Amino acid sequence: MSSERKLMSGNEAVALGTKHAGCALGVGYPGTPSTEILENYAKLADCKAQWAPNEKVALEVGIGVAFAGTRTIVTMKHVGLNVAADPLFTVAYTGVTGGMVLAVADDPGMASSQNEQDSRNYARAAGVPLLEPADSQEAYDMTKLAFEISERWNQPVILRLSTRVCHSKTIVVPSDSKEVPAAHYERDIKGRVMIPAYARPAHKKMRAKLAEIEAWNNAEGPNPIIGNSSKLGIIANGVSALHAQEAAPDAKVMKLGMVYPLPMKAILEFIDSVEECIIIEESDPFIQTEVQAAGGKVRPRLERYRYGELDVVRVKRIIDGDDSEEAAPPRGKPPQLCDGCPHRASFQLLKNIGCTITGDIGCYTLSVLPPFETMDTCICMGGSIGIGLGMRHVLPEEQARKVVSVIGDGTFMHSGLTGVADMICNRPKYGHVIVILDNGTTAMTGLQEHPGTGKTLDHNPSGKTVSLEATCEAMGVDKVVILDPSREMEAFEQAVRDAMASNDLTVIIARRPCILAVVRDAKINRGEKVR
Amino acid sequence: MSEVVNVKFAGLGGQGILTCTDILGRVVFDMGNDVKKAEVHGMSQRGGSITSDLRFGDKVLSPMISAGQADFLIVMGEDQVEANQHFLKEGGILVKPSDFDVDQLTNKRTLNVALLGALSKHMEFPVEQWMDAVRAQLPERLHEVNEAAFMLGRGE
Ligand SMILES: Cc1ncc(C[n+]2csc(CCOP(=O)(O)OP(=O)(O)O)c2C)c(N)n1
Numbered sequence: 107m108s109s110e111r112k113l114m115s116g117n118e119a120v121a122l123g124t125k126h127a128g129c130a131l132g133v134g135y136p137g138t139p140s141t142e143i144l145e146n147y148a149k150l151a152d153c154k155a156q157w158a159p160n161e162k163v164a165l166e167v168g169i170g171v172a173f174a175g176t177r178t179i180v181t182m183k184h185v186g187l188n189v190a191a192d193p194l195f196t197v198a199y200t201g202v203t204g205g206m207v208l209a210v211a212d213d214p215g216m217a218s219s220q221n222e223q224d225s226r227n228y229a230r231a232a233g234v235p236l237l238e239p240a241d242s243q244e245a246y247d248m249t250k251l252a253f254e255i256s257e258r259w260n261q262p263v264i265l266r267l268s269t270r271v272c273h274s275k276t277i278v279v280p281s282d283s284k285e286v287p288a289a290h291y292e293r294d295i296k297g298r299v300m301i302p303a304y305a306r307p308a309h310k311k312m313r314a315k316l317a318e319i320e321a322w323n324n325a326e327g328p329n330p331i332i333g334n335s336s337k338l339g340i341i342a343n344g345v346s347a348l349h350a351q352e353a354a355p356d357a358k359v360m361k362l363g364m365v366y367p368l369p370m371k372a373i374l375e376f377i378d379s380v381e382e383c384i385i386i387e388e389s390d391p392f393i394q395t396e397v398q399a400a401g402g403k404v405r406p407r408l409e410r411y412r413y414g415e416l417d418v419v420r421v422k423r424i425i426d427g428d429d430s431e432e433a434a435p436p437r438g439k440p441p442q443l444c445d446g447c448p449h450r451a452s453f454q455l456l457k458n459i460g461c462t463i464t465g466d467i468g469c470y471t472l473s474v475l476p477p478f479e480t481m482d483t484c485i486c487m488g489g490s491i492g493i494g495l496g497m498r499h500v501l502p503e504e505q506a507r508k509v510v511s512v513i514g515d516g517t518f519m520h521s522g523l524t525g526v527a528d529m530i531c532n533r534p535k536y537g538h539v540i541v542i543l544d545n546g547t548t549a550m551t552g553l554q555e556h557p558g559t560g561k562t563l564d565h566n567p568s569g570k571t572v573s574l575e576a577t578c579e580a581m582g583v584d585k586v587v588i589l590d591p592s593r594e595m596e597a598f599e600q601a602v603r604d605a606m607a608s609n610d611l612t613v614i615i616a617r618r619p620c621i622l623a624v625v626r627d628a629k630i631n632r633g634e635k636v637r
Numbered sequence: 638m639s640e641v642v643n644v645k646f647a648g649l650g651g652q653g654i655l656t657c658t659d660i661l662g663r664v665v666f667d668m669g670n671d672v673k674k675a676e677v678h679g680m681s682q683r684g685g686s687i688t689s690d691l692r693f694g695d696k697v698l699s700p701m702i703s704a705g706q707a708d709f710l711i712v713m714g715e716d717q718v719e720a721n722q723h724f725l726k727e728g729g730i731l732v733k734p735s736d737f738d739v740d741q742l743t744n745k746r747t748l749n750v751a752l753l754g755a756l757s758k759h760m761e762f763p764v765e766q767w768m769d770a771v772r773a774q775l776p777e778r779l780h781e782v783n784e785a786a787f788m789l790g791r792g793e
């Protein structure tokens with residue numbers, strides 16, 4: 107037990123809260139701004155954490171831990187929950203035995219993401235309670251509360267974070283900690299095998315649990331009311347509540363900590379206690395829609411404030427009903443591939459050849475910007491292969507032959523393998539070309555390991571490496587070529603041209619390590635501390 | 638209740654603005670203030686623009702500094718002024734490399750800490766408090782050169 111104050115980020119606070127909640131295993135997939143939760147957790151004494159190859163596997167491993175009667179945290183960014191959505195919707199029916207918390211980090215304003223989807227919609231759609239902290243103290247406290255709720259109702263709980271909460275540092279005073287429960291398996295076939303006959307009652311049971319949780323949230327949920335004005339009332343969640351308190355110091359603020367299921371009775375009473383009520387929330391009008399459906403009278407938010415992050419100035423504008431154009435902030439310098447990045451040579455070459463590139467997500471997505479401007483599509487992780495195949499299937503020959511799928515090694519492990527399986531099974535007439543940019547790391551999110559690097563989260567050898575080339579060959583790819591994009595430019599160019607001209611299914615592995623990973627690994631080898 | 642002080646740092650990824658925000662954060666934290674530090678990073682390792690906000694006082698609510706609210710704006714290069722000037726409040730103070738003789742820095746990578754030295758002239762915290770924070774945030778082999786940079790920025 108310690109009452110020492112500490113300055114820590116939201117991610118560090120979630121990690122510490124998880125340790126103090128007595129967690130047996132942390133599992134996740136990297137993604138800004140969630141990545142540092144697991145990295146920090148792994149550094150705490152006696153805390154075991156691992157990266158999964160993708161979010162779906164992460165959640166499934168977590169479900170196994172929770173079915174075995176002990177506690178787990180599963181971490182990912184918002185788009186990761188799309189990948190993990192399949193298990194999510196059904197574990198919401200089965201429920202869990204040990205506590206299970208899904209820490210999901212949204213990115214309103216898209217500091218580092220391909221969309222600004224709002225994870226609260228998943229809580230409602232799947233039937234999973236959702237807590238939302240505003241700062242690091244709340245991140246710490248609510249992590250522990252999420253584990254308690256999860257075990258009290260045997261339901262997984264989402265801890266929704268946002269870029270601001272994850273990456274802001276605020277003061278935390280940690281409190282007591284719990285033991286990790288021993289894992290122990292008890293069979294519960296009807297509860298965990300979701301054939302229709304067992305899933306029908308499980309669905310009803312889940313709805314009954316949610317009704318109980320809503321009653322609890324009304325009576326004693328983490329939803330303090332600050333101030334006592336009878337004029338302006340503000341209902342707000344997460345960091346928006348802090349902006350609101352600052353923007354309108356005289357207003358009465360209901361700060362919602364549990365956003366699903368909403369404490370609707372308490373909310374309607376709050377609305378009745380003030381002359382006018384506004385809801386301040388980032389992203390989708392989630393609370394607003396629910397409150398209006400329940401008959402609550404609130405002034406609707408202007409549509410322009412759905413986009414981007416809120417801050418004190420924008421919240422003042424919302425309160426004032428100001429729908430005038432907002433000043434666009436001056437544009438700073440966009441990020442670029444590092445000098446000496448191995449992706450540079452690859453994109454220079456692909457640009458020279460004049461390929462149509464169905465691209466993917468990673469550092470190499472920056473090749474869309476000058477000086478390369480060499481990427482035609484980017485939708486989601488792993489998307490490069492399927493999208494490339496779709497184009498190859500329907501385009502006339504001359505255009506079809508130009509299509510090349512470009513994907514990083516990390517992304518290939520995450521969700522590229524099934525694309526290759528599809529390519530083998532549904533072979534395009536003129537073949538296809540996949541270029542795997544193998545820089546030996548997940549660079550974009552901060553140099554994490556993955557199954558293809560042969561190392562675990564803490565950068566120690568995992569014992570076996572999943573080989574890109576052996577996997578592709580075993581799956582039935584006609585031709586696998588491996589070369590160094592910076593040193594073997596001619597051979598690289600020839601390989602791409604040959605592949606485009608032939609009807610083969612070719613995988614070209616452009617292998618050269620990320621320079622930042624090289625520096626980091628040298629530090630590790632010297633025994634120096636790395637981030 | 639004392640006013641909240643807003644300090645905004647601006648630079649490019651890799652220039653060390655997160656480190657110097659952490660140093661100031663440590664100083665004000667050690668002095669018993671409430672502190673909030675917000676930053677946007679993610680793709681920053683690839684040299685894009687980044688900013689970092691530090692707010693302190695008796696009680697800080699929002700972690701972010703909006704346009705027109707910064708008491709201090711610290712830029713890592715003169716080329717950062719234009720993109721960030723709008724954050725300064727009227728009468729706010731701009732701290733920039735030309736405030737001292739940059740050529741006297743023995744190690745260019747200590748510019749961030751030298752800028753903190755320049756900022757420290759406008760704040761009433763004891764020098765020792767700053768030095769403690771510099772030492773706490775940086776590895777030992779970098780202490781001496783950064784302490785010198787701090788004093789250069791401070792003009793002592
Ligand atoms: C579903 C999903 N999970 C996580 C992320 C975050 N993310 C962006 S790129 C990336 C992987 C990049 O690794 P790699 O493909 O090896 O490319 P590199 O950055 O190393 O060039 C990840 C995990 C995401 N965008 N989508």
Ligand code: SF4
Nearest residue numbers: 444447469549620621
């Ligand atoms: S971090 Fe690595 S992969 Fe990313 S741009 Fe820099 S060198 Fe390239």
